[in-house]
Amino acid sequence: MGGVTHLIVFLSMFSAITLMSEAQYLLAVTKDEPSRQYYTTVYIGSAAMTSPVNLLIDLGTNLTWLNCRKIKSLSTLGLVTCKSSTCKSIPGNGCDRNTCLYRQPRPLGKNTVVTTGRVVQDNATIFTTEGGQPVHIAPSRRFTFSCAVDKYLQGMAPPIAGVLALSPGEFPFWRQMTSAFNVIPKFSLCLPSSRYGYFFMGTPSLGGKKTVPMTSTTLxxxxxxxxxxxxxxxxxxxxxxxxxxxxxxxxxxxxxxxxxxxxxxxxxxxxxxxxxxxxxxxxxxxxxxxxxxxxxxxxxxxxxxxxxxxxxxxxxxxxxxxxxxxxxxxxxxxxxxxxxxxxxxxxxxxxxxxxxxxxxxxxxxxxxxxxxxxxxxxxxxxxxxxxxxxxxxxxxxxxxxxxxxxxxxxxxxxxxxxxxxxxx
CATH class of the missing domain: 2.40.70.10 (Acid Proteases)
Structure with a gap:
């Protein structure tokens, strides 16, 4: 199934979300029942050939990493060079000749395994509701992440091919997207007890015009x-x-x-x-x-x-x-x-x-x-x-x-x- 077809299927599955959210940008959260792991789907690649990649949601990872073999077309994938400002800004960066490397901590398991992967960039596509209007595809943005191999996915549910970084660091997914779309730097999670939930970037609102009271504390x-x-x-x-x-x-x-x-x-x-x-x-x-x-x-x-x-x-x-x-x-x-x-x-x-x-x-x-x-x-x-x-x-x-x-x-x-x- 091609990338565009995947997007259409995605929009059909989550058409109900338009009635529940006025968030500016939105991704669906899926609960894998057997493993109790939560993941979301990011579409990577050009508009003509996007690849849906399921990524484990992790508040502790700084740079998103994934099995790049899941990307069907590598023609738009670009290596980040060692001398670039992007590479220099990534904590824990390294170099292999002129290619930027990132040490990727695995979020699962008692023994933290760290592997090194190449830092790359490609387009990422997300969705917007823009004032409660029907969900549609937001313009794709350049997205920085790193590549990993299959063996480092050990312990993750079979649908999952990497980790979506949501840490408070410099390069998590939410920071890259809110910066690219020029929206307030915040995100929200609504983790489901079953099926599908929501990951918002911008201001969330459940239930259409109905607001849910929120209590604040210092983070x-x-x-x-x-x-x-x-x-x-x-x-x-x-x-x-x-x-x-x-x-x-x-x-x-x-x-x-x-x-x-x-x-x-x-x-x-x-x-x-x-x-x-x-x-x-x-x-x-x-x-x-x-x-x-x-x-x-x-x-x-x-x-x-x-x-x-x-x-x-x-x-x-x-x-x-x-x-x-x-x-x-x-x-x-x-x-x-x-x-x-x-x-x-x-x-x-x-x-x-x-x-x-x-x-x-x-x-x-x-x-x-x-x-x-x-x-x-x-x-x-x-x-x-x-x-x-x-x-x-x-x-x-x-x-x-x-x-x-x-x-x-x-x-x-x-x-x-x-x-x-x-x-x-």
Whole structure:
């Protein structure tokens, strides 16, 4: 299938997006269910011969890299020379005779593998909605990236052929595109819980004219990472008792970590509080049922009723291990089916006061079987590089905006509260 045909198919698939977004520039985000990896499709090449290339979305990569064999026509591909200003501006650059090289860190896996690839340029095509008008192809722009070979794609889902760089560095995709199209340097992600979501460059808007309230906090940039300052963590409004030093480094945001990873002491405090709160609600329910006993004439009836209600809740049915990477799992009842579980909130600085980022329901739990759901957080050990890394399971179905013009991050409420989500 030719490049132009691919573009037409793409536009047909995402025609619904025009009704949901007034963002200036847009790419679709696809969730690969088996791997829980999120990728987008960039069209590379001339207008006559574009090649759709699926790229893993990574907030930690500075320069996009991909298997250049996926580009069908190399006639428009140009090597970046060592002496060029472009090469000199790329951190970690190198040279092979007169060809610019880039050291490419792999975002997946515990052991970071770094390979060297040639830096090249080609045209890249994206899409625009321009005030809510039907999606159409934006003029292509020159795009700088580097080439990699197949073996460095290890660990990535089969459709993925490289990494789309979204770091706060000098050459991420979003910075190249916003500069080329002369729009405000910010981007937003709406990661779907299933199917397709959105990657905006410019000002996002979900639901046509309907706006989704956003809360802002300061965005910290450190060693090519996006971090937010964490003041406190709550479960159902009750703060966790933590050593303040555990929160000093803040929380890193990641689009390649599937579940939020917490330093052991933070994880244990969260898991203990979560479990105790579930038991508290169960005990409260039990005494409520006892209090209405006098209104029920049949003791057999009350016994059956109590048994029914208890069997439908997860609070007292914690299951043993065996559901890696999770440590705290529960037998699923009515509460599990409805995801009616405790709410976690992260306290962040905002406008001179603390603001709270709320996680609830499906963002708190993960189904591992038909009858078992687990607390969707991972114990990262006593001495991880970051005490808290917020993963994609917690980010999905939120609109999250990275505004590098103000160094602010904005986040929505859970979109389910506004009768919408990130999935098409």
């Amino acid at each position: 910290k940039i450190d060693s090519g990472k996006y971090l937010i300052s964490v003041r406190s963590i709550y479960v159902d409004g009750v703060p966790l008792t933590l050593d303040p030093s555990l929160l000093e480094g803040g929380a890193q945001l990641s689009t390649v970590v599937p579940f939020t990873v917490l330093q052991t002491d933070i994880y244990n405090a969260l898991a203990q509080s979560f479990t105790l709160r579930q038991r508290y609600y169960m005990t409260k329910l039990f005494y409520l049922m006892i209090s209405v006993f006098k209104y029920i004439k049949s003791t057999n009836l009350i016994f059956v009723w109590v048994l029914n209600l208890f069997s439908q809740n997860i609070g007292m049915t914690q299951t043993p291990g065996g559901h890696a990477p999770f440590k705290h799992c529960f037998g699923e009842g009515a509460s599990g089916r409805n995801m009616d579980v405790s709410v976690m909130e992260i306290g962040l600085p905002g406008n001179g006061k603390e603001v709270k980022w709320r996680f609830q329901g499906a963002n708190m739990m993960e189904r591992v079987s038909e009858t078992v759901i687990c607390l969707a957080f991972v114990d990262g050990g006593k001495k991880p590089n970051e005490s808290m890394v917020i993963g994609t399971h917690q980010l999905q179905d939120y609109l999250v905006e990275f505004d590098l013009s103000t160094t602010q991050m904005a986040f929505s409420d859970p979109l389910i509260l506004h009768n919408t989500n990130c999935s098409t």
